[in-house]
Amino acid sequence: MTRAEPWSDHGALSRVAPAWLDHLLVERGLSANTLDAYRRDLxxxxxxxxxxxxxxxxxIGEADVQGFQHWLATGEGPRAPQAPASVARCLVTVRNLHRFAVDDGLASQDVAANVQVPRLGTRLPKALDVQQVQALLDAPDAETTTGLRxxxxxxLLYGTGARVSxxxxxxxxxxxxxxxxxxxxxxxxxxGNKERVVPLGSYAREAVEAWLVRGRPVWQQAARNPGPALLLNSLGRRLSRQSAxxxxxxxxxxxxxxxxxxxHSLRHSFATHLLDGGADVRVVQELLGHSSVTTTQIYTMVTVEHLREVYLDSHPRAR
Incomplete structure (x- = not known):
């Protein structure tokens, strides 16, 4: 049985929330993971x-939306204070909900339009260095089924820069x-169901072949109805993001x-190591599946910071 949402039968969001989520699913084609994030905010x-x-x-008035921001940040009630990034994301969700309600004729006024989302400082993605990545890739015991998986x-994560989902x-x-x-x-x-094609290096191919030949058949036999999933858990079911x-x-x-x-550390490392190796930022953009090169350019800031650290540590007159 699926859990009833807090707005399903009554409450302020009973009309608007389901309509907006349906709009995001049907007309915008957002992924299940994105919709789940919006549901949590709602x-x-x-x-x-x-x-x-x-x-x-x-x-609902503008003061209520502003109060929601304070409620999240301070952790009123039996809840912990939310991180600034979480507060900002929730406010964006609420602003989008109220804008949709007006556009769809479900409300006469957008009371969230003037509520400012708090600005966050630029957070550089944390990448592992090459030695750390190598140690991570060598950690699984390839003599076991679990290790092969x-x-x-x-x-696959490091070799393609793909999201875990x-x-x-x-x-x-x-x-x-x-x-x-x-x-x-x-x-x-x-x-957004956008498809892209990425190269698959020899190390990833060898690891996948080993899993398909020596690992996956073992766990596939444990499943009553084995499915097509590449990566399985020990019950023969598709590996979840949480398990990954x-x-x-x-x-x-x-x-x-x-x-x-x-x-995501391996995705960040994939991008950073490509740029360190001389790859063009627009090539990295395509490989990561970013719709805008602006999103990818944050990795150039990482490499510049790395160069600065090397300079300060290495040059006799740097300090």
């Missing part, structure tokens, strides 16, 4: 409105085509890395 907004006994969308996952949704057929014709590249389905994150944490611990590591 649940917080519904909780806040219910706590203030606001049960009608038309009764984990090494295939890690090599893009790797987890790959099917066996997606890889067998590439293994048969490496020059064709690997097709990935990114945000745990694989990264375990590999980092085995490698003795004392830095925070996530699937």
């Amino acid at each position: 649940r917080r907004y519904a909780e806040y409105l219910a706590a203030r006994h606001i049960d009608d969308f038309d009764k 984990d090494r295939a996952l890690l090599e 893009e790797i987890c949704q790959l099917d066996v057929d997606d890889l067998t085509r590439v293994l048969a014709a490496p020059e064709a590249g690997l097709r990935l389905l990114g945000k 994150y745990q694989v990264l944490r375990q590999a980092a611990a085995t490698a003795g890395l004392d830095v925070e590591v996530s699937p």
Whole structure:
């Protein structure tokens, strides 16, 4: 049984939230992961409105939206204060919800239009250096089924720069085509169902082949209805994003890395190492699937900062 949303039967968002989510799914074609993030933000907004006994969308005012920002930041009630990035994201969700309500004729006034989203300082992505990545990739024990799966996952993440959700949704057929014709590249389905093709290096191909030949058949037999997923868990089901994150944490611990590591760390490392090696920023943009080169250019800031550190550490008159 699926859990009822806090706005499903009554409350201020009962009309608007379902309509907006349907709009995002049907007309905008947003991914399930993005929709889940919006739902989480809406649940917080519904909780806040219910706590203030606001049960009608038309009764929400600008002060209420501003109060929601304060409520998130200070952690009123039985909740912890949210990080600035989380507060900003929730406010963007609420602003988009109210704008949709006006555009769709569900409200007469956009009460969130003048509420400013707090500006965040530029956060440079944290990339691992080449030695750290090598230690991470070498961590899984390739003599075990789990190790074969984990090494295939890690090599795919670092070798393609893909998002973890893009790797987890790959099917066996997606890889067998590439293994048969490496020059064709690997097709990935990114945000907004945008497809891109990325090269697949020899290390990733070897890790995937080892998993397909010596690992996956073992766990496939454990499944009553084996599906097409490339990466499986021990029950023969598709590996989830959450489980992939745990694989990264375990590999980092085995490698003795004392830095925070996530699937996105390998994506950041992929981009940073390409730029360090002389790749053009627009090539990296295509490989990452960024719609705007501006998003990719933040990695050039990382490499410039790295150059500055090397200069300060190495040049006798740098300081």
